[in-house]
Amino acid sequence: MYFSKLFIPTLRDNPSDAEIVSHRLMLRGGYIRKVAAGIYSFLPLGLRVLYKVEQIIREEMNTAGAQEVRLPALQPSELWEETGRWAQYGKELMRVKDRHNRDFCLGPTHEEVITDLIRNEVRSYKQLPLNLYQIQTKFRDEIRPRFGLMRGREFVMKDAYSFDADIEEAKATYQGMYETYQRIFKRVGLDFRAVEADAGMIGGSSSHEFMVLAETGEDDIASCSLCDYAANVERAELLQLEGFKKTDHEEAEAMCAVTTPGKKSVEEVCEFLKLEATALLKTLLFLADDRIVAVLVRGDHEVNEIKLRHQLAVTELVLADKETVKRVTKGPSGYSGPVALKDIEILADYSVAAMPAAVIGANQKDTHYIQAIAGRDFNVDTYADLRNAVAGDSCPRCREALVIDRGIEVGHVFMLGTKYSEAMQASFLDQNGKDKPFVMGCYGIGVSRIMAAAIEQNHDERGMIWPISIAPFAVEVIPVQEKKEAVLTAAKTIYTALTKQGIETLFEDRKERAGVKFNDADLLGIPFQVVVGQKNLEQGLVELKDRRTGEKTCIPIDEVEAFLLEKCRCQ
């Protein structure tokens, strides 16, 4: 392709509304343009990358025996009512009405539609197993779309759904998809890690996320420094600490009140009392379905609402508002503590049991208690794993220390079981003529997010550096001093030869100065640049630049083709 013919509107300055590097570079390089918050147009270069990623996914999914379909983005509310998710999905679901005032939504995911399809068409175990996938635009009205393609309201996703006759087969399918995902992300050229995850809104029994390691990631991943355990922190199980002996209440000092004027937050109280956050106990009130519970965690820990939700077996869980706090604790918010909470259930994280004596809120303005001891000064109904893992916590497998990394979720596989098939009465007849619900799995990949993740992991101060498997072009041929007939002819010859070899090549034919071409080439991040210039050409040489290493080598002009063929093949 000729550069001058392609629509590549590059920008010299950084756009003011792009913060993270992938967003900035995609805008600058003319890959995408914003239409509204979280909604983007893909320009020719961006679309080429998107297609590259899609193609890799297709090839691997097909190899794994999955079949591509295309389900509608526009979906009737009835299907969602069947699973209860019309109500459950909340504001994130983009809802629309047709002219007859009937409710529809723009699909954020397709469990309902696919299950409806299968229950209508599949009757017998002989038609199983079945694994269908699609690559399609999804719609989610995110609370806060951000970071360009990272979290959009409209984005491209590959979603697959598997149907098996029993749990064992479904597990094998799940395992197969897990391995397929490993291959996909490897081919795409990402440094990633598969981690245990919570199933969230999709539901199901087990799930794994595929995380691209990057500082700008929105998730925290806990992984063991010794064994291969890795999990999203919202999922990572924490063990009850062993070997702790409860302080002898008789010998311990009695609890007493101290004045802490205006000190509400953990930091303020710590600073005022000259204590570490580990000596404090936070008391949080939650509205869990229709009851109120109190949760205690150490000052430096955070309550994990997902774990709490599982522990309480409730669907709705929100932190209590200030009014509720006042009513229940009879004290102002900021000074809540467990002592006076006689009538409500009190849960505490395992780590609380290991605290000898703690500072707690006194349910009175400007007052905290010190030397408070669980079991003596206040009651704890249940100890459980209720907090997020932090660096240094023990690995649940081998007890070594966990480390925390940031990650971008690019894939997620779920073992759904019969959640959707039962809710929607999707069943088949087994060998014995018995009616059984399908055992399902579902498998998602954020296709457009992969683009962003790839840039987050592959860039320098000059621009993007695409892995060759998803680069919009493999090679860019750049003639300089192109007024000279020989230079232009030589460059064109190389371009034609490379293209003939099936190497996707961009020909920089613009009438720009060399500096402009070089800078734009580096910005666009095409893996190899072939620079054709007068001086080298006189000696039968051209310059080859590796965008990643910045290394420049002069090679004989008639070896360029073979050289690049080799490079493109082995990368």
Next chain:
RNA sequence: CGGGGUGUGGCGCAGCCUGGCAGCGCGCCUGCUUUGGGAGCAGGAAGUCGGAGGUUCAAAUCCUCUCACCCCGACCA
């Protein structure tokens, strides 16, 4: 949803406090020169100052409302 910030030619910004001809850099168009890392000179086109209302002789500037976008948070006491 709460907090903070920003809207001025295509892009990046100044001007606003203290009201008085709408500016700068880059880009764009024409011409000449230049040509291996974002050229020089000359000429030129291009802006309802996010929108609505108000105050005023006069509003980008002051007031009110509103919309959009970005960042932080998601009630972590």
